[in-house]
Amino acid sequence: MSINTSKRSWAEPYKMKMVELLKTTTRTNRLNAIRKAGYNTFLLPSEDVYIDLLTDSGTNAMSDRQWSQFMLGDEAYAGSKSYFKLESAIHEYYGYKYIVPTHQGRGAENILSKVMIRKGQFIPGNMYFTTTRVHQELAGGKFVDIIIDEANDPTNLHPFKGNVDIEKLDNLVKKHGADKVAYVSLASNVNMAGGQPFSMENLKALRKYTKIHNIPIIHDMTRVAENAYFIQKREKNYAKKSIREIVKEICSYTDGATMSAKKDALVNIGGFMATNDPHVFEEARNLVVVYEGLHTYGGLAGRDMEAMAVGIKESVDDRHQAARIGQVIYLGEKMESYGVPIVKPIGGHGVFVDAKAFLPHLTQDQFPAQALAAEIYVDSGVRTMERGVVSAGRKPNGENYYPDLELVRFTLPRRVYTQAHMDVVAESVAEVFQKRERIKGLKMVYEPKYLRFFQARFEKL
Numbered sequence: 001m002s003i004n005t006s007k008r009s010w011a012e013p014y015k016m017k018m019v020e021l022l023k024t025t026t027r028t029n030r031l032n033a034i035r036k037a038g039y040n041t042f043l044l045p046s047e048d049v050y051i052d053l054l055t056d057s058g059t060n061a062m063s064d065r066q067w068s069q070f071m072l073g074d075e076a077y078a079g080s081k082s083y084f085k086l087e088s089a090i091h092e093y094y095g096y097k098y099i100v101p102t103h104q105g106r107g108a109e110n111i112l113s114k115v116m117i118r119k120g121q122f123i124p125g126n127m128y129f130t131t132t133r134v135h136q137e138l139a140g141g142k143f144v145d146i147i148i149d150e151a152n153d154p155t156n157l158h159p160f161k162g163n164v165d166i167e168k169l170d171n172l173v174k175k176h177g178a179d180k181v182a183y184v185s186l187a188s189n190v191n192m193a194g195g196q197p198f199s200m201e202n203l204k205a206l207r208k209y210t211k212i213h214n215i216p217i218i219h220d221m222t223r224v225a226e227n228a229y230f231i232q233k234r235e236k237n238y239a240k241k242s243i244r245e246i247v248k249e250i251c252s253y254t255d256g257a258t259m260s261a262k263k264d265a266l267v268n269i270g271g272f273m274a275t276n277d278p279h280v281f282e283e284a285r286n287l288v289v290v291y292e293g294l295h296t297y298g299g300l301a302g303r304d305m306e307a308m309a310v311g312i313k314e315s316v317d318d319r320h321q322a323a324r325i326g327q328v329i330y331l332g333e334k335m336e337s338y339g340v341p342i343v344k345p346i347g348g349h350g351v352f353v354d355a356k357a358f359l360p361h362l363t364q365d366q367f368p369a370q371a372l373a374a375e376i377y378v379d380s381g382v383r384t385m386e387r388g389v390v391s392a393g394r395k396p397n398g399e400n401y402y403p404d405l406e407l408v409r410f411t412l413p414r415r416v417y418t419q420a421h422m423d424v425v426a427e428s429v430a431e432v433f434q435k436r437e438r439i440k441g442l443k444m445v446y447e448p449k450y451l452r453f454f455q456a457r458f459e460k461l
Contacts, residue, residue: 010326013319014415017064024050030378038457039374039442041383050381051421052413056349058104058262058269059413063314066266066307073303078294082302082309086272089309093244093316094221094251096274098281100288101298101305105222105260106131108273110291112218112258113139115283117182124172125185126164127151127192130391130451132185132220132258137396141182144172151193152404154343154354159234161196161345162189162227164206178213187220188227188250192387194407195223195328195347197230200238200249207253216277219254222263226348229321244316256280263349266311266414270304324414331410331422338430343407350411353429355388358408359439364389366441369406370458372432375439376408380428384410390444391453 025033025048037043041054052059062070074081083101090099102108109132117123119140125132126147133143146168150158164186173181184206190196210217228246231238238246251257256275261267273288275281285295292299300308314320325348332346341357355369362368369388376382388406395401410425432439446457 010323012323012327012415013317014063014323022050023047025381027378030381034374034377038446039370039460040453040456040458041373041377041385042454043457044377044383048381049377049383051417051425052383053350053410053425054383054385056263056411056413057260058267059416060262060266060268061413061415062266062268062307063310063415065314066310069306069310070303073301073306075302078296080296080302080305082305083296085309086305089312090272090274093247093312094224094257094274095248096251096257097276098274098278100273100281100284100295101300102271102273102288102292103299104262104269105220105258105271106135107292107299108258108260108271109135111284111287112256112273113141114287115280116216116218117141121180121182122172122176123182123185124164124169126162126187126198127190128392129187129191129220130393130453132187134450136185143185146172146184147190147193151190151196154194154341154352154357154405154407157344159197159230159345160199160202161193162187162198163202164198166205166209169206169209173213173215178215181213181215183216183218183255184210185220186217186254187222189223189230189348191223191349192391192403192405193347194343194352194405195226195349196343196345197227197234197348199235200231200246201235203250203253216255217253219251219257221251221257222260223349224250225264225315225321226325228316229325230348232318242316243318243321247316261308261311264311264315265308266314267304267307270300270308272298324412327417327419327422328412330419331412331426334422334426335429338426338433340426340429340433343405350409352387352405352407352409355386355406355408358433359436361437362439362441364402364406365400366461367444367458368441369408371439371442372408374442374458375432376428379432380424382410382425382428384408386453390456393452 113135117139151161261270332351341354343352359368369386392401442458
């Protein structure tokens with residue numbers, strides 16, 4: 001019998017040296033746990049979770065090379081050797097001139113917002129992200145969504161739903177003036193849209209426009225290597241370019257960046273702010289001492305910076321990204337085979353289930369994505385998270401934001417789970433889908449002031 005070589009199986013480009021045993025629980029245990037957690041998966045103890053797809057932030061498995069460098073960390077308070085290794089890696093793989101390390105991405109967002117936003121300015125971006133928008137608002141700015149309309153349609157197959165709509169940006173500039181725009185906030189692989197990438201063509205057009213109007217582009221580069229993978233696979237003239245080359249090119253069209261290294265860079269903690277502007281760097285270097293730590297450690301241990309430097313290199317490896325996103329696609333296609341409505345095309349860091357289509361009998365005021373995440377946990381112990389009206393929060397006037405997308409995010413940690421785990425997840429979702437008419441909505445009984453999705457509590461209607 002001959003083998004069809006075009007259909008040969010592939011495997012992850014790593015093997016396991018250590019395992020962590022998982023705990024399984026009964027349905028009764030899980031019902032009690034989710035009630036105690038106020039139907040908020042963020043409030044579940046991790047020991048009550050079987051397969052944890054809450055987030056890919058800091059939940060990755062580090063490599064043997066990262067662990068070996070971890071032991072070489074220089075814990076000097078000032079001038080750590082580990083800082084200079086991190087600085088060198090960022091220069092080599094991303095190309096930014098100046099860096100300020102921070103404990104994670106939101107530390108970088110805080111400092112950047114304080115440095116670059118004046119009260120009353122607008123920050124246009126390709127869809128909001130929760131922590132990013134909060135820091136922009138606390139600095140006195142106002143986020144304006146300029147993502148293409150296709151991003152708000154879960155069924156639209158546009159290959160680059162993370163693209164900026166240049167016309168929307170131009171309308172904002174014409175209405176308020178370029179000086180009222182602090183910068184364009186550009187996320188690579190847009191989280192809230194379902195892990196959707198922007199194209200290099202769109203980025204080049206954006207760069208051309210912003211240069212004319214003297215508006216900086218600040219890159220939320222948390223998942224830049226995943227975005228580069230999609231450019232390589234979907235965009236003309238990039239098929240023969242490496243992930244590493246594409247990442248460097250993406251960064252070259254931007255003026256600065258914030259990075260949560262807990263995602264692409266494969267570490268459990270860490271981040272940085274980068275800039276090509278010496279004046280922005282000088283202000284940021286002063287502020288990091290106030291909020292994070294000295295500018296050569298920024299709230300991180302030397303060992304964390306060592307691991308991050310190695311993780312940056314590993315993240316731009318073509319085989320790694322093919323396996324990482326390949327696992328996401330495997331899970332998404334498995335769900336689709338069961339008829340489960342998901343955001344398409346399948347994104348980079350997770351599969352996003354369309355809760356509006358899954359639970360059409362619930363309104364957004366009944367928090368369908370929150371309710372669905374709770375039901376999936378009860379069924380199998382799989383922990384996911386809501387990305388809908390709860391995550392969107394409230395407007396400055398106190399009214400809820402009602403995003404077009406009401407999603408449950410199945411976020412895959414890198415190098416952690418096997419294909420068999422993905423089968424368990426997909427089968428659980430299929431089981432819940434069969435019983436979807438029985439699912440009831442929720443009411444919010446506790447709401448914190450900021451980023452309510454982390455700590456809000458709910459009760460069944």
